[in-house]
Amino acid sequence: MSVAMSRPKKVTTHVLGEMKMKGEKIAMLTSYDYSLAKIVDGAGIDVILVGDSASNVMAGWETTLPITLDQMIYHGASVVRAVNRALVVVDMPFGSYQGNSKEALTSAIRIMKETAADAVKLEGGEEVTESITRILSAGIPVMGHLGLTPQSIHKFGTYTVRAKQEDEARKLVEDAKKLEEAGCFAIVLEKIPATLAGEVAKAINIPVIGIGAGHEVDGQVLVLHDMLGITHEFSPRFLRRYHNLFSEITGAVENYVQDVKSVDFPNEREQY
Ligand code: KIV
Numbered sequence: 001m002s003v004a005m006s007r008p009k010k011v012t013t014h015v016l017g018e019m020k021m022k023g024e025k026i027a028m029l030t031s032y033d034y035s036l037a038k039i040v041d042g043a044g045i046d047v048i049l050v051g052d053s054a055s056n057v058m059a060g061w062e063t064t065l066p067i068t069l070d071q072m073i074y075h076g077a078s079v080v081r082a083v084n085r086a087l088v089v090v091d092m093p094f095g096s097y098q099g100n101s102k103e104a105l106t107s108a109i110r111i112m113k114e115t116a117a118d119a120v121k122l123e124g125g126e127e128v129t130e131s132i133t134r135i136l137s138a139g140i141p142v143m144g145h146l147g148l149t150p151q152s153i154h155k156f157g158t159y160t161v162r163a164k165q166e167d168e169a170r171k172l173v174e175d176a177k178k179l180e181e182a183g184c185f186a187i188v189l190e191k192i193p194a195t196l197a198g199e200v201a202k203a204i205n206i207p208v209i210g211i212g213a214g215h216e217v218d219g220q221v222l223v224l225h226d227m228l229g230i231t232h233e234f235s236p237r238f239l240r241r242y243h244n245l246f247s248e249i250t251g252a253v254e255n256y257v258q259d260v261k262s263v264d265f266p267n268e269r270e271q272y
Contacts (some may be wrong), residue, residue: 008085011046013119013141013185016087019046019218020207026186026219028209029227032058032075036224037082045086047209049121049221050076052091052151057225064150065094069107076115089143090115092122094151097131104131108140119185123149125175129182136183144179146172147213148191161212163192173200180204188221189213191238212238 019026028047031037032054040048054075055067069092076090090111097104108120119141122128132142147162156162163169172192179187186207189197194214201208201217210217225231226239232246259265 010085011087013087016046016186016207017205020205026207026209028219028221030054030221030223030225031079031082034078034082037079040224041083041086046219047221048079048083048086048088050079050088050090050115050117051223052093053223055093057223057231063153065153067093069093069096069110073111073114076111076117080116087119088115088117089119089121090117092120097122097128097135098124098151101131101134104128105134105138108135108142109138112140119143121145121188123151125171126178129178132179132182132184141185142183144176144184144187145190146175146179146187146192147189147197150190159191161191161193163196169193169196172196173203176200176204176208180206189217191236212236 016026026046027044028049029040029045030049030051030053031040032050037048050072052064052067052072054072055061055064058075059067059071061067072090072093076088080088092104092107092111096107104122111117111120120135121143122131123145125144125146128144132144135142148159150159153159163172169192173196176187176189184206186209187200187204189200189208189210191212194216197208197210197213198216207218209219209221211221222239223231226234227242229241229244229246230249232244256265
């Protein structure tokens with residue numbers, strides 16, 4: 001079999017659009033490093049998001065604000081080296097695109113050049129459309145992000161459900177339409193009422209990927225470390241845990257410590 005035949009078909013932004021048209025759900029997860037991205041890609045995920053949630057789960061910061069462009073590029077390049085099939089999207093970090101579309105373009109070009117990712121993601125509605133247009137002018141696909149936008153946490157003060165009030169819900173629908181008009185290939189909707197998310201998914205032709213936004217959207221995304229149960233302190237209603245790696249890893253490390261202390265490890269067969 002030739003290399004081309006054995007390689008799985010790469011997911012593109014075009015493929016995601018087709019999936020929406022066919023009603024096939026899109027599965028997306030975050031990854032930040034080579035080893036886990038390799039497993040996630042091999043397991044058949046459609047999209048890998050190198051999220052700025054790396055700021056929380058990899059670096060231990062309380063918010064996503066401190067992570068830098070250089071750090072996002074390090075994570076992005078590590079993930080891209082592992083991936084054969086999934087579309088890889090890298091988050092543009094706080095301060096790399098807001099309020100200055102030229103800087104937004106420069107940041108997006110650095111991400112694409114230095115990571116070889118497939119697309120970038122940024123947060124916000126109408127206020128970021130100028131940056132989106134400029135980034136797209138360089139041929140870089142852009143994913144939008146509305147609803148709970150963690151980079152604006154200091155403006156809102158809480159991580160509660162967004163767009164519960166009528167005026168905020170109307171604004172969110174309008175923003176989604178503006179992101180589509182600006183040329184985004186997909187949008188993430190975070191922590192908003194399920195019926196509103198379904199309304200957005202029907203109102204626009206690009207895929208809508210939800211996190212805490214119900215099932216009437218075109219796909220789902222979760223933070224890998226949350227769904228694997230590594231980050232056990234964080235338990236929002238929308239999170240389904242597929243494993244409890246916190247206790248598995250704790251048990252494994254405890255066993256190792258015990259084996260070292262009791263000189264059970266290494267044994268005869270584990271030495272030269
Ligand atoms: O950074 C991230 O992990 C995200 C997801 C929550 C969508 O933006």
